[in-house]
Each structure stands twice: as C-alpha cells, then as structure tokens.
Amino acid sequence: MNKAIAAAGAALLLAAATGCSAKSTSGSTGSDTSLVVGMNGTVQSLNPVKNGQSAVLVYLYDPLIYQSADGKFVADLATSWRYVGADHKTFELKLRTDATFADGTTLNATAVKKSIDYFLDTPNTNSSAVGPISKVDAVDDDTVRVHYSSAYPNAVSSLTQFYGLGMVIGPDGLKTPSSLDTTPDGVGQYKLNTGSTVSNSVYTYDANEAYFRPTAVRFKTVQVKVLPDNNARLAALKSGQIDYAVQLPLAQLGSKAAGDRRVLKSPSTWMVFFFANRASGPLAEPDVRKALNHAIDRKSLATGLYGGYALAQDQFSPTGAKGYDSDLGGTYSFDTAEAKSLLAKAGYADGLKIKVLDNGTVDPNGLLGAALKQQLAKVGVTVDLKVFNGPFNQFTTELTSNKYDAYVWNMFSQDMYTAANLYFAGSGMLNTYKLSDTGADALIDKAATSSAADSTAAYQALNRYLTDNAWGAPVVTRLNTDVVSQDITVPVSNPVTPAVDPVAPQPELAWSPGRTR
Known part of the structure; x- marks a missing residue:
C-alpha cells in the first residue's frame, strides 16, 4: 500500500544508516542469520486492529x-x-x-x-x-x-x-x-527490539525463544525498513541493503529492474468495468452489455498497460479463486465485428454514448479508463469519462449520485462472496442504483450456505450468471510483484494469495537463508 512518497535520496540515507543484512555463509538457520525487508507504504501503528495488513505485524x-x-x-x-x-x-x-x-x-x-x-x-x-x-x-x-x-x-x-x-x-x-x-x-515468532527500532523508519525483531514451534523460526533477526518510494526500495535491493522488496511495481519500473532476483507474482485485484445502470438507457439491453465486452482487447491491455504484470480476464472469478470456471474462458473474445453486430441488434447501429466514472487511485491517472474509452470508440461507443481523484468517501458520494452509467473499479482477487454482496446484491454498497435481481440474490444466498463440498459449484453458478448476463466487463487481474534476493529460500514460487509473508507456523512454509529454488 503506497500511502506516502518519500524522496529517494532520504530513503537511501535511511537504509544506509540502519545497516546491511547479516547472512549465514552456510545457508542454514542459526545464530548468524537475518532477513532485511524493504516495505512499501508507511506504518500508522503496531496495533493489528488499526494496521491489520501491514508488513510489520506478521512477525509479532x-x-x-x-x-x-x-x-x-x-x-x-x-x-x-x-x-x-x-x-x-x-x-x-x-x-x-x-x-x-x-x-x-x-x-x-x-x-x-x-x-x-x-x-x-x-x-x-x-x-x-x-x-x-x-x-x-x-x-x-x-x-x-x-x-x-x-x-x-x-x-x-x-x-x-x-x-x-x-x-x-x-x-x-x-x-x-x-x-x-x-x-x-501477540503470540509471534519475533519480539520487538525497541532499542533498535525507530518508529515509521526501521523495525527490528529478535527471535522469540518462547515460540511454540522453534523450528519454524528461520532467522535470528528480522529488520523491516520503511521505504515507501519505489526507486528507493529498488536501489536498496540492488545494493544488498535489503533482501526482500515488498510490492515493487515492475509494471512501472520495467521487468529488467529485478535483475536475476526472484520475482514473486501474486494476484492483487481484478479491474472491472461495472455496468451500474442496467435499469434504463443503453446498458439496460443485454446485447449492448455483451457488445461492450467483445469490444475490449484484454490481452493488449494486460501487456501494454500493465507491462505484462496482469492477466486478461473475462469472467467474474479469477484463476485460482473459488468460483473460477475454465469453461467460461473466452466467453467474450475480442471481436469488434461481433460487438457492432450486437449493437445493431439492440437498436444502436449508429452508436451510443455512456457516462463513466473512473477512480484515479484504483486506476492511477485513469489510464485504464482512457484505454477503454479508446477501444470502445472503435465500435461506435462514445465514453464521457470522468476521472475522480480524492478520498474514497467523496468518490462513493459521486458514484452513488447516479449520474453515471458505468464505473471503473476493482474487485478482491480471492473473495467472490464479499465482492458479490458489495456490487451485485440488492443492498450492496456499490450497487449504486440498488437494482435487485432475484436470480443473483438466490445464488449469493446459496453460496453462503453451501457445504465445503458444494461451495465451488455454488460459486461457479454465481460466476456464470454474472458473466452470461454481462453485468460488467472484467478486464484484467493485476499482479503484485515482490522481489527477493537469491540468498533467501522461498518455498512457494507462485503465490496465489494477495500478500506474501516470509514467516509461517510450519517450517516447510517459512522462508529461510539459502538460495531460492
């Protein structure tokens, strides 16, 4: 989470002042090992309720x-x-x-x-x-x-x-x-070393000798440096001052920036073009919604707009998440001829115009919104685009004003149930027109009460309903990119969770000194 941007020079000065990592020359756990992390964002608190997803807390x-x-x-x-x-x-x-x-x-x-x-x-x-x-x-x-x-x-x-x-x-x-x-x-693998900690600058942790499973504690010390500037984290990684750069955006910095270091790609959020007003106007027509889906070249957006650190997606559950259905892949292939045919069938052979709201925080600088506008223009759809830059509460006020036919936003990568309740249930906060659909509500309720054995099928049924009815246009799943030194062993090379944690309660899941596989 990039909440603040510091000057690169100041961040590098901080990194130099806090020292370099001390690695074990043997590559085994022991008294001579440490892990140094460069985290993005800033630290508001060490209270997990106030700061529940921060990279500083998982050790404690x-x-x-x-x-x-x-x-x-x-x-x-x-x-x-x-x-x-x-x-x-x-x-x-x-x-x-x-x-x-x-x-x-x-x-x-x-x-x-x-x-x-x-x-x-x-x-x-x-x-x-x-x-x-x-x-x-x-x-x-x-x-x-x-x-x-x-x-x-x-x-x-x-x-x-x-x-x-x-x-x-x-x-x-x-x-x-x-x-x-x-x-x-907390009950953690490490304890805070207050003498070597500077609030919101560097946090030092010593191994907790009272931890219930000592074999899972793979480093004697862990140090987390707060380096919100992307270039500062990259420079610290290249100079050996950190072993692990959290969420280094290689889509902006370039794939070569990581050098020969291990790049862990994990699903972040998936970007969706939500069709909010399905009650009136052109988006009330299913064929119009399907036409807009066919007009989007998802693969070119994944490679061109996101530098290859994204996966094209045309269904409402991403690869690896519960609800993903391989049979739905390609439902909305890029096909401008089919898009124009569907528009003509719906009575819009001469084109149409829609108003779209884009969030400039979720979609930095409104780049995806601008790309969608350009692609849709090729099939006769004019997009009146507004990119909103401001606090989330102000964005939701603008969004729920019902001045827009559609909006660009993201969905959570692994949690289809929460997303469906938020965007598609009749009472959903981001179901801006409060449109109620008995079919969708019934499928959401069924997913909530299905047994573990039946839940995958229930989520797939919900995914198929949303996709077949084209309630929006899923575009890409964005990938987080974490970069790790070759001196660290990482057991899972292809993460499927949005965040990657070096510590784990089982030793076989925890990072350790030694070269990556």
Whole structure:
C-alpha cells in the first residue's frame, strides 16, 4: 500500500544508516542469520486492529488460522475449526495450549474472545470484511465460538493474517489499548527490539525463544525498513541493503529492474468495468452489455498497460479463486465485428454514448479508463469519462449520485462472496442504483450456505450468471510483484494469495537463508 512518497535520496540515507543484512555463509538457520525487508507504504501503528495488513505485524502476531502462499489454510493458534450446523452462523475453533503472549500469559479462549471483542468495538478499515459477527463465546479454556447474525461462508479466511481479526492481542495489551501502537502483545515468532527500532523508519525483531514451534523460526533477526518510494526500495535491493522488496511495481519500473532476483507474482485485484445502470438507457439491453465486452482487447491491455504484470480476464472469478470456471474462458473474445453486430441488434447501429466514472487511485491517472474509452470508440461507443481523484468517501458520494452509467473499479482477487454482496446484491454498497435481481440474490444466498463440498459449484453458478448476463466487463487481474534476493529460500514460487509473508507456523512454509529454488 503506497500511502506516502518519500524522496529517494532520504530513503537511501535511511537504509544506509540502519545497516546491511547479516547472512549465514552456510545457508542454514542459526545464530548468524537475518532477513532485511524493504516495505512499501508507511506504518500508522503496531496495533493489528488499526494496521491489520501491514508488513510489520506478521512477525509479532500469529493469526488463529494461517493462509499459506499457495492458498491453503494451516493450523496456527487454532489447531482445528468447523461450522456448527449447516446454516453457517456458528463457527468453532479449537486452540493450541502451548502458546504464550509477549506479556507472558498463556493463550486461551477468554483471551481470544476479548481480542475479537476489541476488534469489533474499535472502528477499523477491516470491520466490513469479517462478516456479521453478533457475539463470541469462550466455551471452555481451548474452545471459541464465533456467532454470525446471518450465514457467513468466509469465517476461515476472515481469521487469517490478512484482516487483523485473527491476530490475537494479549490481555495485558488490551488493558491499555493505546500502548499497542508501540508495544506489541501477540503470540509471534519475533519480539520487538525497541532499542533498535525507530518508529515509521526501521523495525527490528529478535527471535522469540518462547515460540511454540522453534523450528519454524528461520532467522535470528528480522529488520523491516520503511521505504515507501519505489526507486528507493529498488536501489536498496540492488545494493544488498535489503533482501526482500515488498510490492515493487515492475509494471512501472520495467521487468529488467529485478535483475536475476526472484520475482514473486501474486494476484492483487481484478479491474472491472461495472455496468451500474442496467435499469434504463443503453446498458439496460443485454446485447449492448455483451457488445461492450467483445469490444475490449484484454490481452493488449494486460501487456501494454500493465507491462505484462496482469492477466486478461473475462469472467467474474479469477484463476485460482473459488468460483473460477475454465469453461467460461473466452466467453467474450475480442471481436469488434461481433460487438457492432450486437449493437445493431439492440437498436444502436449508429452508436451510443455512456457516462463513466473512473477512480484515479484504483486506476492511477485513469489510464485504464482512457484505454477503454479508446477501444470502445472503435465500435461506435462514445465514453464521457470522468476521472475522480480524492478520498474514497467523496468518490462513493459521486458514484452513488447516479449520474453515471458505468464505473471503473476493482474487485478482491480471492473473495467472490464479499465482492458479490458489495456490487451485485440488492443492498450492496456499490450497487449504486440498488437494482435487485432475484436470480443473483438466490445464488449469493446459496453460496453462503453451501457445504465445503458444494461451495465451488455454488460459486461457479454465481460466476456464470454474472458473466452470461454481462453485468460488467472484467478486464484484467493485476499482479503484485515482490522481489527477493537469491540468498533467501522461498518455498512457494507462485503465490496465489494477495500478500506474501516470509514467516509461517510450519517450517516447510517459512522462508529461510539459502538460495531460492
């Protein structure tokens, strides 16, 4: 997350001042190893509720459930989990009994309940992504039940390291929540070295000798340098001052910038041209919506606009996500002749005009919006494009003014259920015209209550419905690019999760000193 841009020279001066990494010459774990990370963005707090996805937190707070880079859910502070009943309204976790917080207290169900309650009571950016939690019960010392007011199928993913909810805060930390900004209190593989830490500049962590699985701790120390400027992170990587550059945008910097270092490509968000006003005007016609899909050259946008760090996509679930259907691939091939034919069939042989809103933060400088405008013009569609640059709340006010037929925005790469509720359900926040469709609502509800065995088919049915009815035009899945030194071993070379974490509760999933495979 790039929230601030610092001068490259100042960032490099910081990197030089904090020193270089100390690698093990033998390539094995031991007392002589360290990992140095250059993170993007800035650090607002060390409180996981306030800063739930920051690269500084994963070393200090283990989650209840860990999601590995290959997308699998792995036992961490919770050893097992299940839904109680078929309605997906109660989710039960069994906790490990050998984990201790930084404050020295033992992990138990009461501590987990208090931590989740604190998350729910504290305004934060992830609160809308963890489901409609109504209450949390500590059933016994090692059993927790999370109750939802309505069916919620994403309990497992909501309790991973990506949303803050699953990062359990210790009892002492919760006594004085303001202390959590600078003093972490989690069950983590590392402890904060306050003497070698400068807030929002460099964070130093020492291995936690009390961690419940010592073999998973692969480095003696980890240092995270805050380097929001892309060029500064790249320079620090090339000079050997960092081992790992978080989300280095090679689409802008060029593929050769990484040199011979390992580039980890992981799905980020997928960019979608949403057809908002399907109730009146030209987009009320299904053939018009399908024509616009055929008019888009997705492959040229993936390579030209995103430098090859994107995947062309024409369905509402990306490759690797639950709901993806290989049979839908190519539904809307690039075909201007077919686009013109469909427009003529819908009564628009002489062309049409639509108003489109583009978000300049999600689509930097409105480049995708401009490219879509250019491509659609070739089939007789005139786009009146407005690129909005401003805070999200102001953007949503403009978006919900219902002055626009369509808008350019992104969807979450792995979570089709949340996305469908946000954009397509009758009450969805970004369903700007509040259009209700009984077919879509029924499929969303079915996906929410399907068993694990049936959920893939349920999501595929929802994906097919949205794609066949052309409720929008998915364009590309953007890829995050993380760059890692060849001196570090990375077990998963093709991540499917949006973020890549060097630490893991299982040693075979954790990064370690030594050359990458």
